[in-house]
Amino acid sequence: xxxxxxxxxxxxxxxxxxxxxxxxxxxxxxxxxxxxxxxxxxxxxxxxxxxxxxxxxxxxxxxxxxxxxxxxxxxxxxxxxxxxxxxxxxxxxxxxxxxxxxxxxxxxxxxxxxxxxxxxxxxxxxxxxxxxxxxxxxxxxxxxxxxxxxxxxxxxxxxxxxxxxxxxxxxxxxxxxxxxxxxxxxxxxxxxxxxxxxxxxxxxxxxxxxxxxxxxxxxxxxxxxxxxxxxxxxxxxxxxxxxxxxxxxxxxxxxxxxxxxxxxxxxxxxxxxxxxxxxxxxxxxxxxxxxxxxxxxxxxxxxxxxxxxxxxxxxxxxxxxxxxxxxxxxxxx
Amino acid sequence: xxxxxxxxxxxxxxxxxxxxxxxxxxxxxxxxxxxxxxxxxxxxxxxxxxxxxxxxxxxxxxxxxxxxxxxxxxxxxxxxxxxxxxxxxxxxxxxxxxxxxxxxxxxxxxxxxxxxxxxxxxxxxxxxxxxxxxxxxxxxxxxxxxxxxxxxxxxxxxxxxxxxxxxxxxxxxxxxxxxxxxxxxxxxxxxxxxxxxxxxxxxxxxxxxxxxxxxxxxxxxxxxxxxxxxxxxxxxxxxxxxxxxxxxxxxxxxxxxxxxxxxxxxxxxxxxxxxxxxxxxxxxxxxxxxxxxxxxxxxxxxxxxxxxxxxxxxxxxxxxxxxxxxxxxxxxx
Numbered sequence: 001x002x003x004x005x006x007x008x009x010x011x012x013x014x015x016x017x018x019x020x021x022x023x024x025x026x027x028x029x030x031x032x033x034x035x036x037x038x039x040x041x042x043x044x045x046x047x048x049x050x051x052x053x054x055x056x057x058x059x060x061x062x063x064x065x066x067x068x069x070x071x072x073x074x075x076x077x078x079x080x081x082x083x084x085x086x087x088x089x090x091x092x093x094x095x096x097x098x099x100x101x102x103x104x105x106x107x108x109x110x111x112x113x114x115x116x117x118x119x120x121x122x123x124x125x126x127x128x129x130x131x132x133x134x135x136x137x138x139x140x141x142x143x144x145x146x147x148x149x150x151x152x153x154x155x156x157x158x159x160x161x162x163x164x165x166x167x168x169x170x171x172x173x174x175x176x177x178x179x180x181x182x183x184x185x186x187x188x189x190x191x192x193x194x195x196x197x198x199x200x201x202x203x204x205x206x207x208x209x210x211x212x213x214x215x216x217x218x219x220x221x222x223x224x225x226x227x228x229x230x231x232x233x234x235x236x237x238x239x240x241x242x243x244x245x246x247x248x249x250x251x252x253x254x255x256x257x258x259x260x261x262x263x264x265x266x267x268x269x270x271x272x273x274x275x276x277x278x279x280x281x282x283x284x285x286x287x288x289x290x291x292x293x294x295x296x297x298x299x300x301x302x303x304x305x306x307x308x309x310x311x312x313x314x315x316x317x318x319x320x321x322x323x324x325x326x327x328x329x330x331x332x333x
Numbered sequence: 334x335x336x337x338x339x340x341x342x343x344x345x346x347x348x349x350x351x352x353x354x355x356x357x358x359x360x361x362x363x364x365x366x367x368x369x370x371x372x373x374x375x376x377x378x379x380x381x382x383x384x385x386x387x388x389x390x391x392x393x394x395x396x397x398x399x400x401x402x403x404x405x406x407x408x409x410x411x412x413x414x415x416x417x418x419x420x421x422x423x424x425x426x427x428x429x430x431x432x433x434x435x436x437x438x439x440x441x442x443x444x445x446x447x448x449x450x451x452x453x454x455x456x457x458x459x460x461x462x463x464x465x466x467x468x469x470x471x472x473x474x475x476x477x478x479x480x481x482x483x484x485x486x487x488x489x490x491x492x493x494x495x496x497x498x499x500x501x502x503x504x505x506x507x508x509x510x511x512x513x514x515x516x517x518x519x520x521x522x523x524x525x526x527x528x529x530x531x532x533x534x535x536x537x538x539x540x541x542x543x544x545x546x547x548x549x550x551x552x553x554x555x556x557x558x559x560x561x562x563x564x565x566x567x568x569x570x571x572x573x574x575x576x577x578x579x580x581x582x583x584x585x586x587x588x589x590x591x592x593x594x595x596x597x598x599x600x601x602x603x604x605x606x607x608x609x610x611x612x613x614x615x616x617x618x619x620x621x622x623x624x625x626x627x628x629x630x631x632x633x634x635x636x637x638x639x640x641x642x643x644x645x646x647x648x649x650x651x652x653x654x655x656x657x658x659x660x661x662x663x664x665x666x
Contacts, residue, residue: 214576
């Protein structure tokens with residue numbers, strides 16, 4: 001296994017090679033000893049690679065691209081030479097140790113499940129990423145892979161993320177909360193109530209109970225568990241309201257000569273403040289539960305954001321997350 | 334029926350009478366012809382009522398208060414003289430035409446269902462409120478009343494909100510979307526996929542398909558339908574991220590002398606901008622589907638926000654929402 005090589009789906013995301021390749025090269029520059037394999041259309045990729053990095057970069061051709069809006073099940077069957085298929089194959093065949101894509105999430109998950117398979121004891125991999133708070137972060141899963149989940153699935157998500165928080169952040173006993181519509185025991189739908197009993201009974205977990213949606217960004221728990229339908233909607237709603245607020249503020253500032261003038265003076269400072277609120281720093285979510293490291297970048301990721309997702313992939317490799325998950329689930333049998 | 338009288342649960346919300354009473358009196362001052370009945374502990378309410386308004390205000394005593402964190406089912410049974418019980422009774426007995434509370438949502442819904450009952454054809458009332466966008470708003474329901482919903486329930490929610498959007502905003506054929514984890518037909522959990530078929534087949538609805546969470550605040554549909562579990566979490570997550578962003582911006586501004594100085598000059602302008610982003614203008618959600626108008630204010634509502642919820646109650650009365658809903662559901666039988 002080549003433990004420092006990440007296979008990168010260069011054709012993915014809203015911007016493709018022209019963002020992914022410079023972003024990756026910048027990462028390589030700052031991180032000696034790392035290597036990548038770009039996967040995709042050779043003629044689109046090779047011209048963008050600076051010769052300085054030639055010895056740390058390989059290119060593997062893939063003739064097809066799965067579009068962001070394609071139906072995953074069909075793409076899986078009919079586009080077997082897609083950049084996603086080929087990149088995941090590199091991990092499967094030991095030619096890369098992780099795969100990173102900003103592409104179609106459903107297709108990435110589908111291909112990864114088929115080719116890499118899930119760790120024994122895990123029924124379904126989940127998408128797990130970090131959500132910010134003022135001083136820290138929490139891991140939230142599932143961010144959208146599994147829209148219909150049983151309580152048992154949520155339990156497995158909690159165990160997987162606990163392993164991850166221990167490995168990545170050195171938390172001895174990371175706290176786990178279930179996302180719910182209230183904090184009292186009586187609150188919740190059937191699925192969440194049942195999951196709460198399972199989590200409370202599991203000795204390997206530090207389960208602290210329910211949390212409500214407004215506390216997702218307060219780091220009240222190291223891990224927040226929900227099904228993929230709810231996780232997807234919670235995150236996208238948050239994204240939507242953040243855009244709404246920033247657009248509204250910009251519009252109001254522009255509509256008034258005094259604020260327009262003040263904001264002009266404050267442009268460099270405003271940029272600095274904005275960069276601290278920047279969600280790009282937390283770009284990257286791992287498809288947790290596979291026999292291989294697969295990381296998903298946001299489709300809209302720019303150069304900076306994509307670099308963070310790549311860093312996330314290397315962090316997963318550095319702690320050998322797959323072995324740690326495997327050990328945990330074998331110990332529970 | 335006294336069509337201009339709203340029964341107000343004066344003991345409710347985080348601040349109780351000291352916010353609710355001045356807010357209400359201010360509303361009365363600006364709206365001649367309106368009347369209210371304050372419900373709660375007489376000795377807490379009466380000293381706060383300015384004599385000028387004495388002829389437009391009644392006070393009805395209720396000896397108990399249902400706490401925000403009390404289990405609704407228990408409060409329903411054991412606190413029959415609560416301000417919620419008494420306020421809803423006034424509507425039931427025709428002594429008020431609407432009820433407004435900032436209290437325990439579950440208890441308000443429970444008491445209202447028992448005392449007022451649901452409109453024929455409606456299985457479950459839903460909580461419906463407006464969410465902002467840059468130029469407009471959408472109605473979102475269910476905001477949290479029904480955590481386990483069938484597709485048929487979601488269909489009823491869509492019909493109810495369509496009646497409301499027609500009545501309140503004069504939309505001839507309001508558009509309806511289902512909240513989902515993707516916009517393609519293949520996306521969604523079982524419940525949403527089934528509901529999509531029901532909505533598409535219903536002639537009285539202008540169903541436009543799925544929308545994702547990040548578009549909740551873009552007014553892409555007049556009405557956004559989801560179950561109460563998802564609606565609650567989407568809204569609370571939005572609230573959480575809004576707080577996070579504003580706190581983060583404040584913290585970063587304070588940490589730098591230049592922005593601190595600029596922001597000092599900009600305070601009045603900043604306030605003006607903030608007021609435009611202010612979610613308090615959309616405070617107030619109606620418990621739609623009851624044989625009576627019951628409006629819920631946010632528990633954190635301050636004087637300004639509570640006033641908007643009161644206005645919302647009067648708007649519901651002005652369009653006689655209950656009769657309109659009743660007619661619609663009878664026409665569908």
